[in-house]
Structure formats: C-alpha cells, structure tokens
Amino acid sequence: MRADSILFPTESGLYCPEGGFHIDPLRPVERALITHGHSDHARSGHGAVMATRETLDIMRLRMGPDFAASTQIADGPTRIGGVTVSFHPAGHVLGSAQIAVTPDRGPKIVVSGDYCRAPNPTCLPFEPVPCDVFVTEATFGLPVFRFPEPLTQAAKLLASMAEFPDRQHLIGAYALGKAQHVISLVREAGYAAPIAIHGALKTLCDYYIGQGVDLGELIPATADEVPAQLVIAPPSAFASLWVQRFRDPVIGFASGWMAVRARARQRGVELPLIISDHVDWPSLTATLTELAPSEVWVTHGTEDGVIRWCELAQTPARPLRLVGYEDEAE
Amino acid sequence: MKAFASLLERLAFTPSRNAKLQLVRHYLERTPDPDRGWALAAMTGDLQLRTVTPSMLRGLAAERLDEKLLALSYDFVGDLAETIALVWPDGAEDDPSLSQAVDLLRTTGKVALPAAISAMLDRLGPSERLAFLKLATGNLRVGFSARMARMALAGMGGPSVPDLEELWHGLSPPYVPLFDWIAGGARPENAARAPFRPVMLATPTDLEELRALSPDDFYAEWKWDGIRVQAVSDEGIRRLYSRTGEDISEAFPDVIDAMDFDGTADGELLVRRDGEIAPFGELQKRLNRKSVGKGLLASHPAGLRLYDLLIWLGRDLRSEPLHQRRAVLDAADFGDARIDVSSLLKFATWDDLAKLRADPPATVIEGVMIKRRDSAYVSGRPRGPWFKWKRDPMVVDAVLIYAQRGHGKRSGFHSDFTFGLWDGPELVPVGKAYFGFTDAELRELDKFVRANTTERYGPVRALAPKLVVEVAFEGLNRSSRHRSGVAMRFPRISRIRWDKPAAEADHLATLEALL
Ligand SMILES: [Zn+2]
Ligand SMILES: [Zn+2]
Numbered sequence: 140m141r142a143d144s145i146l147f148p149t150e151s152g153l154y155c156p157e158g159g160f161h162i163d164p165l166r167p168v169e170r171a172l173i174t175h176g177h178s179d180h181a182r183s184g185h186g187a188v189m190a191t192r193e194t195l196d197i198m199r200l201r202m203g204p205d206f207a208a209s210t211q212i213a214d215g216p217t218r219i220g221g222v223t224v225s226f227h228p229a230g231h232v233l234g235s236a237q238i239a240v241t242p243d244r245g246p247k248i249v250v251s252g253d254y255c256r257a258p259n260p261t262c263l264p265f266e267p268v269p270c271d272v273f274v275t276e277a278t279f280g281l282p283v284f285r286f287p288e289p290l291t292q293a294a295k296l297l298a299s300m301a302e303f304p305d306r307q308h309l310i311g312a313y314a315l316g317k318a319q320h321v322i323s324l325v326r327e328a329g330y331a332a333p334i335a336i337h338g339a340l341k342t343l344c345d346y347y348i349g350q351g352v353d354l355g356e357l358i359p360a361t362a363d364e365v366p367a368q369l370v371i372a373p374p375s376a377f378a379s380l381w382v383q384r385f386r387d388p389v390i391g392f393a394s395g396w397m398a399v400r401a402r403a404r405q406r407g408v409e410l411p412l413i414i415s416d417h418v419d420w421p422s423l424t425a426t427l428t429e430l431a432p433s434e435v436w437v438t439h440g441t442e443d444g445v446i447r448w449c450e451l452a453q454t455p456a457r458p459l460r461l462v463g464y465e466d467e468a469e
Numbered sequence: 470m471k472a473f474a475s476l477l478e479r480l481a482f483t484p485s486r487n488a489k490l491q492l493v494r495h496y497l498e499r500t501p502d503p504d505r506g507w508a509l510a511a512m513t514g515d516l517q518l519r520t521v522t523p524s525m526l527r528g529l530a531a532e533r534l535d536e537k538l539l540a541l542s543y544d545f546v547g548d549l550a551e552t553i554a555l556v557w558p559d560g561a562e563d564d565p566s567l568s569q570a571v572d573l574l575r576t577t578g579k580v581a582l583p584a585a586i587s588a589m590l591d592r593l594g595p596s597e598r599l600a601f602l603k604l605a606t607g608n609l610r611v612g613f614s615a616r617m618a619r620m621a622l623a624g625m626g627g628p629s630v631p632d633l634e635e636l637w638h639g640l641s642p643p644y645v646p647l648f649d650w651i652a653g654g655a656r657p658e659n660a661a662r663a664p665f666r667p668v669m670l671a672t673p674t675d676l677e678e679l680r681a682l683s684p685d686d687f688y689a690e691w692k693w694d695g696i697r698v699q700a701v702s703d704e705g706i707r708r709l710y711s712r713t714g715e716d717i718s719e720a721f722p723d724v725i726d727a728m729d730f731d732g733t734a735d736g737e738l739l740v741r742r743d744g745e746i747a748p749f750g751e752l753q754k755r756l757n758r759k760s761v762g763k764g765l766l767a768s769h770p771a772g773l774r775l776y777d778l779l780i781w782l783g784r785d786l787r788s789e790p791l792h793q794r795r796a797v798l799d800a801a802d803f804g805d806a807r808i809d810v811s812s813l814l815k816f817a818t819w820d821d822l823a824k825l826r827a828d829p830p831a832t833v834i835e836g837v838m839i840k841r842r843d844s845a846y847v848s849g850r851p852r853g854p855w856f857k858w859k860r861d862p863m864v865v866d867a868v869l870i871y872a873q874r875g876h877g878k879r880s881g882f883h884s885d886f887t888f889g890l891w892d893g894p895e896l897v898p899v900g901k902a903y904f905g906f907t908d909a910e911l912r913e914l915d916k917f918v919r920a921n922t923t924e925r926y927g928p929v930r931a932l933a934p935k936l937v938v939e940v941a942f943e944g945l946n947r948s949s950r951h952r953s954g955v956a957m958r959f960p961r962i963s964r965i966r967w968d969k970p971a972a973e974a975d976h977l978a979t980l981e982a983l984l
Contacts, residue, residue, distance in 0.1 A: 282534060283542045283555035285595065295475075302495065303488070398555070400481065401547050409482050444541050451535055 140245030142272045142434060145222070148459045153250065153274075155240055157221035160189075162238055162250050165463040172213075172224060174252025175235035176201065176315055179464045189213055191226055193234025193350065197315065200342050216241075229254040230265035231416050232316030233347060239268050246271030246433070253278070255415070256422035257289060260323045261316070261352045265426075273432040274459070277440030278417045279395050286395060286419040289320075292412045293328035299389060299410055300368055307365070307385050308410070311374040311392040314340050316416050318371050319347045321393045322354045324414065325369065335360035337372035337381065395419065424448055439464040470593060472500055473508050473567045474600035480512075480611040489613060493621040497648075504567040506643025509622075511571075511604055512613040516642055517715075517757060518574040521586060521605040523549050529587050533558055550606050553590075554599035560591035568643075570601050575759060627651035636661035638714055639706075662706035665714040666733055666779050666787075667848030668699060671838060671855035679819045679839070679858070686843070688791065689814040689822055691829065692836040692857055693774060694749045695739035696756075700773055702728045709738070720758040724771050727807040731782050734798075735846075736775035736811070739833075746774075746833045772807035776838070779846055787846040794846065826860060827943050827959035828904050836860040863945070863983055864963060865975045869936045870896055872918040873929050875903070882911050883918040883930065886962070888940060890953070892977040896934055899953040899980060905941070905961030914965070937974045939964035945983050955980055 146155050152164040160170040167184035174180055174190075176197035181190070188195070188207040195210050213226035213236065221243065226236040229252055237251040249270040256265050279286075300308050312318040318340045325334065333356040336344055341359070348354055360370045363384055376382060377390065395415030396402040403411035418426065423445065427435060435456040437445045442458040449456030476496045483489050493512070497505045510516040530539055530553045539556065546552040570589060577585045586605060590598050603609050619633045627650060639660030640647050646657035697712040707728045709718045718725050724738065740747040740755065747769070755761065755769055778798050779787050786794045798810055814837065816822040826837045836859035844854035867888035875884030885903050889896035906914065917936055924931040941963035948956035 281542050281545055282538050283546055283552060285555065285559075287595070299479075302492065399546050400551060403482065409484070411482060441541070441545070444538060447535065447537050447541065 140242055142246045142248060145242050145245055146240060146248050146250070146272075146274075148461050152461065152463075153459070155220075155222060157242060158219040158224065158240070160219060160224075163252065163464075165461075170219075171207075172238050173198070174229065174238060174250065175232055177232070177253065180252060183207065187211065189217070189219075189224075191234045191236050194236070196346065197234060197343070200346055201315075227266040227268050228263035230257075230259060230262060231255050233262045233319070233350060233352070235262060235316075237266070237268060239270065248272040248274065249430075249432075250274040251276065253417055254426075255417055256426065257286065257415075257419075259289075259320055259416065260327065261319045261347060267426070267429055270430065270432055272434045272436060273427065273430050274436045274438060275423065275427070275445065276417065276464075277423070277437050277442050277445045279398075279415065279419050280423065280437070280441035281444040282420045284395060284398055284419045285421055286398060286413050286415050289324050289414055290328055292393070292414050293321075293324040293330075296325065296369075296391065296410065296412060297328055297330055299391075303389055304368070307368055307370055307388045309370045309372060309377070309382070309385060309388045309390050310410075310412065311377055311390070311394075311406075311408070312371055312414075314343050314373050317393055317414070318373070319344060319352060319354060320416060321371060321412070321414060322357070323352065326353065326355045330369070331355065332369070333358045333367050335365045335367035335370040337370070337376050339373050339376065340371060420444075427452070427454065470567050470570060470597045470600065471564055472496065473504070474594075474596040476508070477512075477600050477603065477609065477611055478596055480613060486617070489611075490617060490621050490624060493613065493618070494624045497621060498625060502645050502648055503643035506645060506648065507567050507571045509618055509644065510642035511609055512611055513615040513618045514609070515615065516571070516604075518571065518604065518607065519577065519579075519582065520607045521574075521582065521602075523606070525583055525586075526550065526553055526602070526606070529553070529583055529590075530556065532587070550602035550608065551599055554595055554602050557590050557595075557598055559594070562594050563592050564594075564597070565589070565592050570604065574605055622647070622651060625651050627653070628656075636664075638665040638710075638716070639663065639708070641716055659706050663701040663703035663708040665699060665701070665708075665710045665716075667714075668697070668712045668735065669777075669846050669848060669855060670712075670850040671840075671857040672850060672852050674839065674856035674858050676819060676823060679822075679856070684816060684819055684822070686841055687839050688795070688842055689816060689825075689837050689839050690776060690811045691814065691834045692838045692859065693737045693739060693746060693811070694833045694835040695737040695746070695752055695774070698736060698738040698773070699779075700724070700728055700734045700736060700775070702730050702732065704731075717756075720755055720761060721771050722761060723766055724773060724807060727772070727803075727805040729804060730801070732778055733780040734773070734775045735777035735779060736773045739772055739774055740769050741772045741807075742770060746831055748833055770807070772809075774809055774811045775803075776811040777846060790843040790845065791840055792842045822858075823943065824959065826858060828961055829860065834860070863943075864939050864941045865890065865899075865980055865983075866937050866966060866969065866973070867899065867940045868896055868934050868971045868974045869917075869932055869938060870898060870934060871929055871931055872914075882915040884911055884914070886914075886938070888938060889934075890975050890977045890980055892953075897953045897977055899951070899955065899977070900940065900942070900957045900960045902938075902940060902960045902962045905963055906965065910965060934971050937966040937969040937971055938962045939966060945980065947984065953977055953980070955984065 151166050151168050153162040160172050161168045162172045163180040164171050169186040171185040172189050176194045181198050183202040183206040185207045187209045189211045192212045198206050216223050216225040223241045225239045229235040229237045231253040237249050240248045247270045249268050253276050254265050312321045335358050337360050389410050390408050391410035392406050392408045393412040393414040397411035397413045435449050437458045438461050446456050534556050543552045619630050623630045650656050699710040701708045707725045711717050740751045778794050839856040841854045869886050870889045871887035872883040873885040887898050887901050889898045921933040922930040923933050940960050942957035942960040946956045
C-alpha cells in the first residue's frame with residue numbers, strides 16, 4: 140500500500156480510510172485522533188475522539204464536558220480498522236503527542252502535529268519514532284529561526300525587571316503551554332516572588348499544577364492594584380480595558396516570532412522574548428536527519444524552506460497544503 | 470560585544486526617551502573603556518568606519534548558505550543584515566570586545582575586508598552578529614542623538630549638559646579623557662579649545678537670478694573643487710573640521726603643521742603641487758585616514774586656500790561685513806606656502822563673470838562663488854548673501870570643419886575653429902570656439918589643420934571632416950542667423966577626441982533636443 144493511500148489530506152483534514160479516522164480534523168468528523176489541545180488542532184463536535192489523557196482533560200477544560208460523543212485515552216498501540224496507531228510525546232505542550240499510523244503492509248507514517256526538541260519542564264520530551272514517512276510542521280521552517288536557550292530569555296526578562304524596578308512587566312503568552320512554559324522558565328532562573336496571572340490563564344495553570352508542574356506562587360491579576368512586578372496575560376488581554384490598570388508597563392511577548400525584528404515591531408512590544416514551543420530550523424532539520432524517513436510531508440508553516448532543505452538532502456518531500464492551522468501557541 | 474548587542478536590541482524596541490537614556494547610562498556605567506566610548510560614538514553616528522556594502526554581505530552569506538534558502542529567508546525577514554546575522558552558522562563564540570570589532574572595521578584594507586568580516590561573524594553569537602553587521606553597514610538606527618548622549622553622560626553624576634556641550638566638538642571617540650573627567654578626573658581642557666563654529670553656506674544661482682542684482686554689491690571668486698574646511702588654531706590647539714564639524718585633523722598633519730596662526734578660518738582644502746591645484750580625486754586619497762604615511766604626504770601635499778575669517782587674533786569678526794573680514798584676511802601673513810588666500814575675480818557685469826566662469830584657468834574650478842560685500846558670517850544657508858554658480862556645461866561631440874588663424878599670442882596658429890554636427894549625410898556648422906585647449910593641444914590642432922586642409926577661402930581653411938571635439942557650452946538659444954537654427958552660449962572645446970571617428974559625432978537633433 141502506498142503512503143498516500145494510507146493517509147491523505149481532505150477538506151476535513153488528514154484522513155486514514157483504512158482506520159476510518161481523521162487526525163486533528165478541521166471540521167466535525169466521526170472519528171478523530173487529536174495530537175494536542177491547541178484550538179487549531181483540537182476542535183469540538185466530533186463523534187469519537189482519541190488522544191492522550193492530558194489532551195482529553197485539556198479539551199474538556201476548554202470546551203466543556205460535551206466536546207465529543209465519546210472519548211478514548213490513547214494507551215499503547217491500538218488497532219483501529221485496518222491500521223495500528225500509537226501516541227508518542229511531541230515535547231510541544233502538556234499532553235502533546237505524535238501519532239504513528241502503521242498499516243499491516245506498507246509504510247509507517249508518523250504525524251508529529253506540533254513538536255519541539257528544546258527541553259521544556261512542563262511536558263514530556265519529544266520521542267523520535269522510526270518511520271517511513273514523517274509528517275512535519277514548518278511553523279518556523281526557515282534558517283533564520285534558531286532559537287536561543289530558553290533560559291537566556293528568562294534571564295533577559297529578569298534583567299529588564301532589575302533595570303526598571305518601578306515598572307511592571309506584562310508578558311503576553313498563550314494560555315495553553317506558553318504561559319506555563321514562561322512561568323516555569325522564570326522560576327528555573329531563580330525568580331521566587333509571586334507572579335500575577337490574567338484570569339483567562341487560571342484554569343490551565345491550575346491544571347498544570349495539578350499534573351505536578353511547579354509554577355511557584357501565582358496570584359490573580361484582577362485587582363486594580365496588582366501587587367506583582369511580573370504579570371502574564373494572553374495576547375488578547377492587551378487590547379482590552381484590563382491593561383489600563385497598569386501605569387507605564389514594559390510590554391513583552393513570548394513567541395518564536397520574536398526572533399525576527401519586523402515581527403516583534405508589528406506586535407508593538409518593548410521586550411521581545413524568543414520562547415517557542417515549536418521546533419526551530421536546526422532542530423527540525425536535525426530531526427529529519429535523525430529519523431531519515433524515506434519521505435517527508437510538510438504541513439503548516441513555511442513549507443518552501445523545508446522542501447528546499449529536503450531537496451538539498453535528497454529526501455523526497457511534498458507539502459500537504461493543509462489550511463486552518465493557525466499556530467495558536469505562538 | 471554581548472553587552473553592546475543587548476543594549477542595541479533593547480534600544481531598538483524602546484520608544485521612551487527616558488528609558489533609552491537610562492539604558493545607555495547604565496551601559497556606560499558598567500562598560501570599561503574604550504568599549505563604552507566606541508559604543509556611544511556608534512550610536513550617535515560619530516564613528517567613521519569602513520562601510521560594508523550589501524553586495525559584499527550577500528556574497529559572504531552565499532558562501533555559507535544555499536542561495537535559495539537565503540533568498541527565502543531574506544524575503545521573510547526583510548533586512549539583509551538581520552537575515553545574515555540570523556542564518557550565519559554558529560561558530561566558536563569567544564565574545565570579542567566591541568573595540569576589536571571597531572578596530573577591524575577601521576583598519577582592514579578593502580581586499581582583506583570580506584574574509585575579516587566572515588572571521589568576525591564566526592566568533593559571534595546571533596545578536597552580536599546583528600550588532601556587528603549594523604555597525605559594518607553604518608545603519609544602527611537606534612534613535613539616539615549626540616544630544617541624548619550628552620544627557621546620558623550628564624546623568625552619570627559628573628559634568629552637566631552645558632559643561633559637556635562646551636567641549637563636545639573637541640572630543641573624539643572613544644572619549645577616554647571624557648570618561649576620566651566624569652569619574653572625577655581632570656577636565657579635558659584642550660578639548661574645549663579650538664571649537665568648531667557653524668559654517669555659512671551658499672545657495673545655487675543662475676544668470677537670470679543674478680541679473681536682478683547689482684554686480685557692484687558682490688565679490689566673486691573661483692569655486693575650487695576641494696573640501697570646505699574650517700581651520701582653527703587656538704592657543705596651540707589646532708584643528709581642521711569638515712563643514713559638518715567632523716574633526717579631520719588626523720588625516721592632514723601637514724596642514725595642521727602649517728596652521729601657525731591664531732584664529733578660525735574658512736577655506737578650501739586642496740592637494741597642491743608647485744602652486745598647481747590637483748584634481749579632487751587626488752585629495753580623495755588623503756581622506757578618511759587615521760594616519761598618513763610619509764610617502765603620501767610627499768606625493769599628495771595638502772594645503773588651504775582661505776576665503777574668510779570668523780575669528781582672528783581673539784576678535785570675533787562674524788558680525789562684521791565681508792569686505793572688512795576680507796581686508797583682515799588679505800592683510801594676514803600665513804608664513805607658509807601651504808596656505809594662501811583665494812583671490813577675487815575682476816568683473817563689471819554678470820556677463821563678464823559668465824565668461825570667466827565659462828573658461829576657468831584650471832580644470833579643478835567648478836564654478837564661481839558670489840558673495841555680498843556687506844554680508845555678515847551667519848550659520849546655515851540663508852538665501853541672498855552667498856551664491857554658488859556652478860559650472861554645469863552641456864556637451865556635444867562635434868566635428869571640426871573650418872579653422873582660422875588666431876590673434877595676438879596665438880597669431881601663428883590656427884586657433885579659431887568652426888565645428889559642425891551631422892544632419893543626414895552632411896555636417897551643419899553649429900558654432901565657433903576659440904578656447905578650451907592648452908598650448909600643447911593648440912600646437913597639435915594646428916598641425917592637424919595644416920595636414921587636413923581641403924580648401925582655402927582667404928584666412929579660412931576648410932578641413933577634412935575627421936577630427937571630433939567635445940564642445941562644452943553654457944546654454945542654447947534659437948537663432949535665425951545660424952544655419953543650424955541654434956546658437957550656443959560660451960562654447961569651448963572641452964576635450965579633443967582624437968580617438969573618436971567622425972561618423973560617431975552627434976547629430977543636430979541631439980542639440981535641438983537640448984533646447
Ligand atoms: Zn500547537
Ligand atoms: Zn499547530
């Protein structure tokens with residue numbers, strides 16, 4: 140069986156006819172396998188949903204208990220129709236997984252979803268899974284994206300807080316994964332004071348803490364006077380009335396896009412922090428080298444760069460041209 | 470380099486002026502000499518470095534990265550220096566100092582530069598690479614002016630902003646004596662001496678504008694194609710400034726040596742040999758140098774041709790009229806052949822001046838300067854008191870068709886020429902020229918005339934249409950008296966084109982198009 144008849148893009152997303160399921164479908168389907176809880180990958184309204192326990196928890200927290208007709212926790216290799224599927228850590232956010240699809244005869248395909256190779260104290264590290272076809276994201280699929288050690292960015296934030304001790308630092312970070320990543324980095328860098336979080340972050344931070352991730356003391360950033368120098372909020376909060384309670388704050392944003400100045404300027408931030416939960420160019424290309432798949436499929440992002448790299452490495456590669464994945468986490 | 474790079478990055482995203490001042494002040498307090506001085510000069514744009522071109526950078530990057538990936542990257546980032554800083558492969562980061570980077574950009578020769586830049590990039594991390602490339606492309610753009618620099622320095626607790634302003638022009642990067650002073654050391658007294666004064670500039674003009682003015686109210690002098698400078702000698706401190714106040718003394722020790730006077734003079738910096746002014750290209754060899762070798766000092770001796778005095782023997786002359794300043798200047802004895810005074814041109818009418826302008830005695834003259842006799846020396850570019858009337862000739866390549874003997878000194882030679890342009894298969898006479906060539910050229914032309922005469926009409930010889938000359942002229946009028954229908958103003962032979970075949974001379978239509 141050819142790889143592109145085991146799994147191929149449809150309007151609803153990547154579809155596996157042998158197993159009768161979609162992976163990270165963009166619209167409601169009968170049977171969905173979900174890589175992780177970001178809203179562009181995990182949507183409500185499906186029939187049966189299979190994902191890691193954490194991803195199912197996160198979907199429930201974000202979409203309510205009725206987000207799917209039935210759920211199943213991914214646990215070891217599982218037979219679905221004519222194929223076997225298994226979930227492996229992707230290192231992206233808590234619960235994020237790659238999905239391996241193994242037919243009885245034919246090439247093994249690994250759909251990595253969103254993944255990251257840099258150490259992240261809030262989730263399990265990426266597990267390289269040998270395969271014939273590797274489906275990679277390309278959010279940062281250009282050589283300009285080489286992210287610094289995440290701890291250097293925490294140090295940059297703390298240095299700015301020391302430079303401007305009278306100014307509160309408001310850091311934009313997405314609710315699932317990035318906010319907790321930033322907080323745990325700052326803690327790792329030795330910052331022990333209470334950190335204020337915007338109300339929209341509370342549920343997921345509590346969930347992370349419940350799963351054993353140490354975020355230190357968090358206080359709500361809801362009072363008129365927020366008694367913390369460091370405040371974490373989702374990016375949408377910066378356009379709301381909420382932000383007006385802070386006088387002359389230093390506005391920062393934690394994202395891989397901050398690696399490029401024009402992008403940071405578009406955001407209008409004073410303190411760009413290059414903290415990403417996606418693979419950068421060196422780790423993306425190193426992953427392709429390490430796995431040495433006989434074929435690479437490229438999903439969302441800057442496909443051109445990855446395709447060119449594969450061309451130079453003489454690895455067959457093609458873009459899947461899936462639309463609808465918007466990199467919520469970045 | 471790391472501290473400098475993070476400062477630049479921070480400044481690039483910091484909109485508030487106060488926050489910028491604080492960031493820079495803290496950087497200056499924490500950074501040793503001479504790095505902090507270089508950094509300050511780089512931010513305010515007062516650092517003269519060898520400039521690296523985008524094409525050189527592209528070439529360097531192409532050695533390290535696939536060109537297609539580079540193109541995709543540049544497309545995404547939109548800034549070449551930033552793209553290269555981001556894609557450059559990481560090397561062994563050993564954090565060279567900013568001084569090392571500045572040194573490299575100040576002293577490396579053109580040929581060795583690309584390899585030196587690559588080697589430096591290999592030693593830097595990504596944000597340092599960007600800082601270095603911004604430095605190398607002269608494009609820091611952090612929104613930090615010299616005025617803000619003085620405010621940041623004043624914030625360090627030493628001298629105040631006015632204290633700093635007083636001697637700012639006398640200071641040069643890396644400002645070590647300045648930082649000593651701020652730390653409680655001695656005031657760099659010498660820096661306060663020989664300050665730069667803002668210069669007075671002229672506006673362009675033309676005959677039409679001049680005709681409305683009375684020639685009697687004005688002085689005129691040649692406009693030399695050198696560099697406008699301000700030469701200041703103040704109690705033993707001598708400085709040569711460009712007209713923007715940049716101290717260029719280091720590159721001209723010969724001129725500094727000759728400045729044995731007490732005052733502030735305005736003039737032209739020129740390379741001159743035995744009284745002859747050399748073309749601008751020769752002066753260029755002396756510019757932008759940290760030091761000059763003996764060889765260059767001997768082969769390209771520099772000097773000054775002065776045309777104004779701002780301060781003389783302790784007296785500020787700037788509010789006095791030009792004719793009085795000029796009288797002081799003419800009476801001054803500079804005691805050195807390297808320094809002389811620009812002489813005034815004799816003219817009664819603007820047409821007289823136009824003729825002089827059209828036929829200057831040297832090729833390094835680029836026009837005439839016209840200055841009101843009663844003008845005070847004021848800073849900036851006021852319209853009215855000073856004009857520059859540049860030589861901006863139009864030129865055509867024409868064929869010599871007739872020659873006639875000259876008069877006076879030239880009576881032995883054929884020096885009056887009629888030239889023509891092609892109109893279909895025939896040459897139509899378009900004008901006459903009597904000057905523009907040297908005596909040596911005159912003899913050659915005469916020889917050509919004698920050898921190529923086809924017919925004689927009295928004193929006039931008709932020539933075989935063989936020799937092309939470049940004719941320069943100041944303007945063009947329609948004329949019914951000329952067969953061609955056009956008349957040139959002040960035509961002269963600007964070049965003899967022995968090399969050019971007559972068939973390739975210009976057509977009458979070219980001239981008509983200039984009308
Ligand atoms: Zn994601
Ligand atoms: Zn995604």
